[in-house]
Amino acid sequence: MSLLNQLNDDMKQAMRDKDKEKLSVIRMVKASLQNEAIHLGVDTLKEEDELTILSRELKQRNDSLKEFTNAGRDDLVEKIEKEIEILQVYMPKQLSEEEIEDIVLDTINEVNANSKKDFGKVMGAIMPKVKGKADGAFVQKLVQKHLQ
Incomplete structure (x- = not known):
């Protein structure tokens, strides 16, 4: 429907x-x-x-x-x-913190990111995957944490 x-x-x-x-x-x-x-x-x-x-x-x-x-x-x-x-009620099921972290790590590996300079590239690849299923600010914090 x-x-x-x-x-x-x-x-x-x-x-x-x-x-x-x-x-x-x-x-x-x-x-x-x-x-x-x-x-x-x-x-x-x-x-x-x-x-x-x-x-x-x-x-x-x-x-x-x-x-x-x-x-x-x-x-x-x-x-x-x-x-x-x-x-x-109308939003898709939200991803757990562990699921989001797995997606972040997988995406960092996919785009071969290894420094803070790659932040935009990683976020650009992640957001379509988690759209509506995760808070963008939380995803951003995780990406920053893993790109140090």
């Missing part, structure tokens, strides 16, 4: 359940997907593009969560945590 179909089904269910928060998040994601499709000039997005949009929405909420937590806005922290929980 495509993401858009799943979102439509979940939106209908959220309407039946009168779950305003879930409905709001689903509508927002659908709007982002439709805006991106219009921007790219296509009728339907590829799965990769959908994943990029979902990742971007999740990252925005994680950034907001940090800001609200630092500002002591507990009312907004709760709301953002609920939105993150709803969004994560």
